[in-house]
Amino acid sequence: MISAARTPLTVDLGGYRVAISAGANGIGKVIADSFAACGASVFVSDIDEAALASCGHPGVKADMGLPEDCEAFVDFAVKHLGGLDVLVNNAGIAGPTAPVEEVTPEELDATLRIDLAAMFHCSRRAIPALRANGGGAVINMSSAAGRFGFAHRAPYAAAKWGVVGFTKTLAIELGRDGVRVNAILPGPVDGPRIRAVIKAKALSEGISENEMTDRTVGTTSLKCFVSQQDIANMALYLASPFGATVSGQAIGVDADMQAMM
Numbered sequence: 156m157i158s159a160a161r162t163p164l165t166v167d168l169g170g171y172r173v174a175i176s177a178g179a180n181g182i183g184k185v186i187a188d189s190f191a192a193c194g195a196s197v198f199v200s201d202i203d204e205a206a207l208a209s210c211g212h213p214g215v216k217a218d219m220g221l222p223e224d225c226e227a228f229v230d231f232a233v234k235h236l237g238g239l240d241v242l243v244n245n246a247g248i249a250g251p252t253a254p255v256e257e258v259t260p261e262e263l264d265a266t267l268r269i270d271l272a273a274m275f276h277c278s279r280r281a282i283p284a285l286r287a288n289g290g291g292a293v294i295n296m297s298s299a300a301g302r303f304g305f306a307h308r309a310p311y312a313a314a315k316w317g318v319v320g321f322t323k324t325l326a327i328e329l330g331r332d333g334v335r336v337n338a339i340l341p342g343p344v345d346g347p348r349i350r351a352v353i354k355a356k357a358l359s360e361g362i363s364e365n366e367m368t369d370r371t372v373g374t375t376s377l378k379c380f381v382s383q384q385d386i387a388n389m390a391l392y393l394a395s396p397f398g399a400t401v402s403g404q405a406i407g408v409d410a411d412m413q414a415m416m
Contacts (some may be wrong), residue, residue: 169194270314290333326403342409376411
């Protein structure tokens with residue numbers, strides 16, 4: 156089995172105010188749609204103006220590689236929503252696919268800025284609003300690459316390991332304020348992004364895309380890709396009362412992945 160349709164989680168989140176970075180496309184949009192379907196008020200950022208205009212959620216254009224854009228996004232969200240209950244740090248890029256010695260300093264810097272530093276800047280800006288609210292949740296998007304080595308993807312893996320460390324540290328700092336902080340570690344999520352990664356990995360290793368796809372799925376016990384809805388469902392759980400005592404965790408949603416290809 157390569158992939159399967161998933162059912163959206165149903166939970167009452169009426170009154171929740173949720174900010175989602177990169178929420179107009181891909182996984183971010185599914186997360187935004189899922190929160191809205193559960194009654195939450197949603198505000199998103201995205202660098203893609205066309206996607207932002209058509210996503211169906213209020214939001215602002217922001218480049219998560221720029222600290223000032225990260226801060227402006229949170230400020231706009233808090234103002235529009237009238238406060239903040241949940242921050243989903245979803246923005247990220249794949250980064251280069253190459254051996255370490257072929258990765259340029261510019262590629263490394265861009266990957267770390269968007270995949271790691273942006274979470275710091277957004278969270279830092281959101282903390283006063285979460286404290287003023289008396290608690291809430293921060294959900295950081297890491298990756299299965301945040302617990303495995305990932306050949307030819309060093310900048311991405313370094314950033315995603317960093318997300319886990321940041322998550323656990325922030326959970327300790329904010330626990331007394333009633334703010335729960337967790338990381339989601341997706342496995343191979345079916346969609347254009349994983350297909351692009353598979354294509355690049357296949358090219359770098361001199362094998363076919365079909366072979367790389369089989370190898371990727373073969374690393375999971377369930378022998379399947381993860382769906383975008385699977386990731387959204389975990390975000391809903393972590394933000395909801397069902398996750399009231401879950402904090403500081405790096406939670407794999409990866410079909411029991413055993414290694415990175």
